[in-house]
Amino acid sequence: MVNAGDMNGSGNLMDFLDEPFPDVGTYEDFHTIDWLREKSRDTDRHRKITSRSKESIWEFIKSLLDAWSGWVVMLLIGLKAGTLAGVIDLAVDWMTDLKEGVCLSAFWYSHEQCCWTSNETTFDDRDKCPQWQKWSELLVGQSEGASAYILNYFLYIMWALCFAFLAVSLVRVFAPYACGSGIPEIKTILSGFIIRGYLGKWTLLIKTVTLVLVVSSGLSLGKEGPLVHVACCCGNFFSSLFSKYSKNEGKRREVLSAAAAAGVSVAFGAPIGGVLFSLEEVSYYFPLKTLWRSFFAALVAAFTLRSINPFGNSRLVLFYVEYHTPWYMAELFPFILLGVFGGLWGTLFIRCNIAWCRRRKTTRLGKYPVLEVIAVTAITAIIAYPNPYTRRSTSELISELFNDCGALESSQLCDYINDPNMTRPVDDIPDRPAGPGVYTAMWQLALALVFKIVITIFTFGMKIPSGLFIPSMAVGAIAGRMVGIGVEQLAYHHHDWIIFRKWCRPGADCVTPGLYAMVGAAACLGGVTRMTVSLVVIMFELTGGLEYIVPLMAAAVTSKWVADAFGKEGIYEAHIHLNGYPFLDVKDEFTHRTLATDVMRPRRGEAPLSVLTQDSMTVEDVETLIKETDYNGFPVVVSKDSERLIGFAQRRELILAIKNARQRQDGVVSNSIVYFTEDPPELPPNSPHPLKLRRILNLSPFTVTDHTPMETVVDIFRKLGLRQCLVTRSGRLLGIITKKDVLRHMAQMANQDPESIMFN
Amino acid sequence: MAARCGAWALLCPLLALAALAGLGAAAKNSEDVRCKCICPPYKDHLGQIYNKNISQKDCDCLHVVEPMPVPGPDVEAYCLRCECKYEERSSVTIKVTIIIYLSILGLLLLYMVYLTLAEPILKRRLFGHSQLIQSDEDIGDHQPFANAHDVLARSRSRANVLNKVEYAQQRWKLQVQEQRKSVFDRHVVLS
Numbered sequence: 001m002v003n004a005g006d007m008n009g010s011g012n013l014m015d016f017l018d019e020p021f022p023d024v025g026t027y028e029d030f031h032t033i034d035w036l037r038e039k040s041r042d043t044d045r046h047r048k049i050t051s052r053s054k055e056s057i058w059e060f061i062k063s064l065l066d067a068w069s070g071w072v073v074m075l076l077i078g079l080k081a082g083t084l085a086g087v088i089d090l091a092v093d094w095m096t097d098l099k100e101g102v103c104l105s106a107f108w109y110s111h112e113q114c115c116w117t118s119n120e121t122t123f124d125d126r127d128k129c130p131q132w133q134k135w136s137e138l139l140v141g142q143s144e145g146a147s148a149y150i151l152n153y154f155l156y157i158m159w160a161l162c163f164a165f166l167a168v169s170l171v172r173v174f175a176p177y178a179c180g181s182g183i184p185e186i187k188t189i190l191s192g193f194i195i196r197g198y199l200g201k202w203t204l205l206i207k208t209v210t211l212v213l214v215v216s217s218g219l220s221l222g223k224e225g226p227l228v229h230v231a232c233c234c235g236n237f238f239s240s241l242f243s244k245y246s247k248n249e250g251k252r253r254e255v256l257s258a259a260a261a262a263g264v265s266v267a268f269g270a271p272i273g274g275v276l277f278s279l280e281e282v283s284y285y286f287p288l289k290t291l292w293r294s295f296f297a298a299l300v301a302a303f304t305l306r307s308i309n310p311f312g313n314s315r316l317v318l319f320y321v322e323y324h325t326p327w328y329m330a331e332l333f334p335f336i337l338l339g340v341f342g343g344l345w346g347t348l349f350i351r352c353n354i355a356w357c358r359r360r361k362t363t364r365l366g367k368y369p370v371l372e373v374i375a376v377t378a379i380t381a382i383i384a385y386p387n388p389y390t391r392r393s394t395s396e397l398i399s400e401l402f403n404d405c406g407a408l409e410s411s412q413l414c415d416y417i418n419d420p421n422m423t424r425p426v427d428d429i430p431d432r433p434a435g436p437g438v439y440t441a442m443w444q445l446a447l448a449l450v451f452k453i454v455i456t457i458f459t460f461g462m463k464i465p466s467g468l469f470i471p472s473m474a475v476g477a478i479a480g481r482m483v484g485i486g487v488e489q490l491a492y493h494h495h496d497w498i499i500f501r502k503w504c505r506p507g508a509d510c511v512t513p514g515l516y517a518m519v520g521a522a523a524c525l526g527g528v529t530r531m532t533v534s535l536v537v538i539m540f541e542l543t544g545g546l547e548y549i550v551p552l553m554a555a556a557v558t559s560k561w562v563a564d565a566f567g568k569e570g571i572y573e574a575h576i577h578l579n580g581y582p583f584l585d586v587k588d589e590f591t592h593r594t595l596a597t598d599v600m601r602p603r604r605g606e607a608p609l610s611v612l613t614q615d616s617m618t619v620e621d622v623e624t625l626i627k628e629t630d631y632n633g634f635p636v637v638v639s640k641d642s643e644r645l646i647g648f649a650q651r652r653e654l655i656l657a658i659k660n661a662r663q664r665q666d667g668v669v670s671n672s673i674v675y676f677t678e679d680p681p682e683l684p685p686n687s688p689h690p691l692k693l694r695r696i697l698n699l700s701p702f703t704v705t706d707h708t709p710m711e712t713v714v715d716i717f718r719k720l721g722l723r724q725c726l727v728t729r730s731g732r733l734l735g736i737i738t739k740k741d742v743l744r745h746m747a748q749m750a751n752q753d754p755e756s757i758m759f760n
Numbered sequence: 761m762a763a764r765c766g767a768w769a770l771l772c773p774l775l776a777l778a779a780l781a782g783l784g785a786a787a788k789n790s791e792d793v794r795c796k797c798i799c800p801p802y803k804d805h806l807g808q809i810y811n812k813n814i815s816q817k818d819c820d821c822l823h824v825v826e827p828m829p830v831p832g833p834d835v836e837a838y839c840l841r842c843e844c845k846y847e848e849r850s851s852v853t854i855k856v857t858i859i860i861y862l863s864i865l866g867l868l869l870l871y872m873v874y875l876t877l878a879e880p881i882l883k884r885r886l887f888g889h890s891q892l893i894q895s896d897e898d899i900g901d902h903q904p905f906a907n908a909h910d911v912l913a914r915s916r917s918r919a920n921v922l923n924k925v926e927y928a929q930q931r932w933k934l935q936v937q938e939q940r941k942s943v944f945d946r947h948v949v950l951s
Contacts, residue, residue, distance in 0.1 A: 087861060108858035123808055172944065177939050180950045357951050461951065579951050
């Protein structure tokens with residue numbers, strides 16, 4: 001965000017309509033910020049405020065307000081993120097049910113809300129009530145039979161297509177940056193990259209509105225990743241209200257890290273997990289001050305969401321479970337198997353999805369984004385409707401799979417053969433043999449598993465907001481539940497085997513298939529995103545019990561090991577590489593023995609380095625140099641003979657300073673000498689007025705010698721967030737290493753395509 | 761201007777929901793609170809669901825299940841298998857949220873229809889302005905503001921409100937066009 005301009009000087013209300021004047025010290029789009037300069041500017045500002053605060057009471061109050069502005073921003077972000085998440089949840093709830101029917105008494109109620117006050121619900125048909133009617137009932141008056149089924153099927157597909165088409169049109173017309181998950185781009189932005197408009201107001205509005213539409217359309221995607229993007233947009237919006245954050249790109253990124261934590265917190269109802277997710281996955285620099293503020297923002301967001309109460313029972317997430325049945329050591333073996341499955345699925349998904357996204361990027365498939373969305377939605381709706389497990393929304397599916405089967409469940413998955421004389425209380429039902437409903441459910445779930453695995457590969461990455469967490473958890477939950485039911489029946493029918501004899505007596509409640517579903521969900525999510533601590537914390541905040549930490553950790557660790565054996569990148573790093581963002585990952589290790597001379601430019605045989613001299617170039621020379629090359633900056637040396645380094649000047653600031661000087665200063669013409677020293681050089685009389693550009697010169701550029709190992713250079717770039725580094729030998733300037741060169745070199749060393757690094 | 765409209769469209773639901781969440785918490789609709797007891801089949805009685813509007817401390821089987829289907833000595837065994845839950849919702853919040861969401865969606869759709877269909881037709885009739893939108897040539901590589909400088913530099917003289925609004929809108933359109941090129945055409949960002 002740039003400062004509001006004062007071009008007219010009128011200062012009236014319409015000033016915000018004027019073009020903001022690009023200031024010296026702001027950055028261009030698709031460039032990297034200078035972390036050190038931002039940090040030093042913030043220190044200057046703070047020192048100025050502190051020194052002024054002793055002057056008067058008003059200044060003291062202003063300094064207090066400045067110190068507290070950080071907390072105010074966090075509070076506002078938490079409130080807004082919680083509110084938006086509540087709105088999204090309520091709207092998704094309603095619109096998902098709109099595909100199947102409508103509530104006649106009040107059209108804004110979803111199915112469950114519509115039947116809330118009704119007295120006609122029975123034990124077997126808990127969902128039926130006369131106020132809610134399916135479309136076939138409403139249109140033709142029939143609710144059973146083949147024609148009703150076909151009409152419902154047809155209308156389901158039509159609604160899904162309508163929602164998806166609206167979503168992709170809105171994205172295309174108003175905010176093209178609102179598509180995708182958002183997490184790879186936010187990772188890059190937090191590492192110092194600038195993408196103007198990515199966190200803007202229109203992107204926020206469109207992302208919120210279209211997220212509801214695409215989740216309701218039944219596509220195989222989730223809303224967690226886009227919620228992180230939405231929360232970061234809120235963070236950007238509020239930080240632009242305070243000059244402490246709006247003028248300093250480094251401080252702004254601290255606010256964005258905290259906003260990302262608030263986003264995950266409302267998505268999962270897990271404040272601590274949200275902070276850890278921001279620390280582990282999204283942020284680049286995470287100072288301790290940000291940790292405390294992120295936690296505050298996440299808590300405020302979770303509290304706001306809870307007070308809106310979207311799910312009617314004071315829970316934050318649809319699939320919060322509360323059972324505390326114990327697990328046994330022997331069950332670690334199926335849990336580890338689920339971890340292996342999660343790792344394998346993660347690898348498969350990443351490879352296939354990246355291949356498909358690359359095809360979309362390079363071939364004609366990418367020219368028809370709207371048609372692609374409509375085709376995928378049609379295929380998803382057509383295949384999903386017949387299977388009752390894919391017809392409902394994925395969150396409800398996960399909720400049902402996580403739930404334990406008590407005596408009161410009426411779903412098909414809980415159709416066990418009950419002992420009619422049993423008088424046990426509700427939550428201590430022993431293991432029972434499976435009834436026919438369970439067998440039907442098993443093969444339906446198997447079909448759902450295959451379908452979800454295949455369709456998510458094509459859905460993630462389309463030009464609509466799409467998240468990845470819920471589909472991965474669904475795949476894992478289905479696999480886990482199937483394994484759990486298998487182990488349960490094995491334990492029931494063969495309770496005299498050695499492994500079961502010790503811990504599973506007949507008549508005891510040994511195996512909880514719901515726990516297997518949770519472990520499977522954690523394994524698959526870990527296999528795709530390669531999250532470690534944050535995953536376990538999110539899952540145990542979802543379940544509310546510390547008993548299940550060991551199985552969750554076992555599965556998460558196994559899935560990460562198995563997935564890392566095939567490839568080091570998670571899905572977000574893979575998308576960053578696909579797009580060629582200049583992201584220097586802190587997790588990559590550089591272990592090669594190259595030196596700085598091998599990487600620096602100019603190489604042997606290339607044109608010599610373009611430099612500016614201290615006081616012997618004219619304005620015209622400088623302008624020609626700028627026009628002929630497209631480098632982002634130029635080193636300044638004493639003279640062409642002795643190439644001793646003075647400093648470094650940025651291209652953008654040179655352009656602005658020269659333009660300013662030509663317009664404003666008298667006597668500056670093309671022949672004027674440009675000087676970077678403190679005093680003007682000796683000039684013959686009658687020469688034009690020289691131009692002093694010392695204020696835009698960075699007098700402390702980072703330098704390394706030519707024999708510095710690249711390991712150290714990469715470390716310096718990572719830790720300090722540099723954009724370029726100069727290479728000297730015995731004080732003389734030899735060359736320059738930019739971040740792009742470092743990334744290309746690393747890609748080359750890892751045998752990837754170095755030409756895929758696109759940005760500076 | 762368009763950016764500010766977006767900002768207000770975001771702030772309004774925030775304010776409305778905050779107000780209503782407060783109101784909803786204060787004035788609980790009597791229909792929004794219930795205690796739901798689910799009782800499974802027992803002996804020869806079928807399973808049943810009982811709803812009653814009752815306070816949270818009275819939410820248990822004995823208060824809610826009326827009339828009790830089993831005779832005296834069996835009541836305890838029957839109630840042991842029932843599960844009672846206290847639930848509340850805010851119907852006002854749901855109503856307001858859905859209506860606000862639908863109105864925002866409707867406004868966006870209308871604006872989209874206007875931008876894609878109506879505006880080009882109107883502009884073609886008013887001849888002079890057409891040069892601004894139909895400049896479809898390649899604007900420039902990475903700098904969304906570069907062309908806007910030229911566009912605005914052309915008519916800096918006329919500084920009344922309507923022209924300012926129009927030029928702000930043009931600037932926004934240029935930005936979106938640039939974004940669309942990066943994302944949809946050149947596949948540079950967000951593949």
